[in-house]
Amino acid sequence: MKCVWIYDKGDICREPYTSVYVSPVSIPKTTPWFIRARLKTRQLMLLTAISDEGNIHRAAEVLNMSQPAASKLLKDLEDMLGVSLFERQPRGMRPNWYGETLVRHARIALSSLREAGQEVEALKSGLSGHVSLGAITGPALTLIPPALAAVARTTPKLRVELHVESSDVLLEQLAAGKIDMMIGRLFERAEKIDLQYERLAEEPVSAVVRPGHPLLSKTSLGLPELARRSFIVPPHGSVLRERFDLMFREASLSPPTQLIETASLLFVTRMLEQTDFVAVVPTEVARYYANYGIIALLPIELSCTMDAFGIITRKDWLLSPAATILLRALKSSASDNYGCTFDARP
Numbered sequence: 001m002k003c004v005w006i007y008d009k010g011d012i013c014r015e016p017y018t019s020v021y022v023s024p025v026s027i028p029k030t031t032p033w034f035i036r037a038r039l040k041t042r043q044l045m046l047l048t049a050i051s052d053e054g055n056i057h058r059a060a061e062v063l064n065m066s067q068p069a070a071s072k073l074l075k076d077l078e079d080m081l082g083v084s085l086f087e088r089q090p091r092g093m094r095p096n097w098y099g100e101t102l103v104r105h106a107r108i109a110l111s112s113l114r115e116a117g118q119e120v121e122a123l124k125s126g127l128s129g130h131v132s133l134g135a136i137t138g139p140a141l142t143l144i145p146p147a148l149a150a151v152a153r154t155t156p157k158l159r160v161e162l163h164v165e166s167s168d169v170l171l172e173q174l175a176a177g178k179i180d181m182m183i184g185r186l187f188e189r190a191e192k193i194d195l196q197y198e199r200l201a202e203e204p205v206s207a208v209v210r211p212g213h214p215l216l217s218k219t220s221l222g223l224p225e226l227a228r229r230s231f232i233v234p235p236h237g238s239v240l241r242e243r244f245d246l247m248f249r250e251a252s253l254s255p256p257t258q259l260i261e262t263a264s265l266l267f268v269t270r271m272l273e274q275t276d277f278v279a280v281v282p283t284e285v286a287r288y289y290a291n292y293g294i295i296a297l298l299p300i301e302l303s304c305t306m307d308a309f310g311i312i313t314r315k316d317w318l319l320s321p322a323a324t325i326l327l328r329a330l331k332s333s334a335s336d337n338y339g340c341t342f343d344a345r346p
Contacts, residue, residue, distance in 0.1 A: 111177025129322030134170035134182035147333040243304035
């Protein structure tokens with residue numbers, strides 16, 4: 001008896017067998033590569049595990065499989081693609097350009113599968129889905145609360161997860177598929193080809209102190225006076241910190257030298273309460289705390305304003321019904337808060 005075996009690459013090999021006959025049905029070249037490769041979810045998980053662990057042995061342990069099985073999964077995938085995905089090094093492995101590309105898409109695919117599972121479980125339990133939103137602090141205090149309140153009224157069983165972080169952290173989370181959308185800034189250095197950005201508003205910055213601070217009684221306040229003061233500022237390397245220093249240098253002044261660096265607003269408000277330090281924070285944040293009498297805004301206009309922020313989504317990511325509902329609520333809130341207008345899209 002003759003047996004015809006079809007390989008993944010479309011090659012036909014005829015060898016004598018005394019076994020079951022396999023029909024010579026080839027897979028068309030137009031079929032997506034991942035179907036021709038019979039791509040397994042375990043292969044995607046292995047790619048991300050090797051990238052994270054830097055070692056196929058540890059990656060196999062993470063996935064509870066043997067190293068030979070992991071090596072075979074990786075080899076099968078590399079054979080199908082016709083390229084090596086990792087550089088083998090004396091102390092481990094790291095993805096090459098091909099590997100980085102596939103690892104990035106593997107993370108997206110796995111994240112999408114996790115999201116699908118969460119949506120199904122939410123629907124089974126009577127909820128209306130799950131959506132993960134990231135935001136910088138300013139709009140998290142002003143834009144998002146009314147949007148979430150509107151969602152709670154119209155879709156009370158929709159579950160929203162909110163992450164308040166800096167824009168660079170949120171962009172990484174968006175790229176990794178950990179959040180569905182974000183409200184933040186899109187930096188020049190960011191990869192924009194796969195991102196959709198819809199501008200919302202500028203973000204001015206204010207100098208704030210404790211209520212009763214001596215500077216509040218001054219009728220005329222300028223940068224020379226502030227340059228002699230002690231400041232609480234964002235960490236070195238942040239956009240606001242760089243512009244804070246530049247503001248003084250452009251005025252031919254040396255920036256303040258007695259500094260506390262932190263991104264914690266809780267610490268900032270507590271420190272201001274107990275000292276005569278001055279802090280720089282987004283104006284929306286300053287007004288929020290000032291409304292409760294926790295801090296006071298100094299009567300000076302600072303030039304170290306932040307770039308505009310906006311709604312950022314991924315072009316290659318289809319929003320779920322739950323995410324679409326939240327996006328509409330965010331745009332409605334932006335129209336009310338910032339006077340924004342949007343096109344016909346959600």
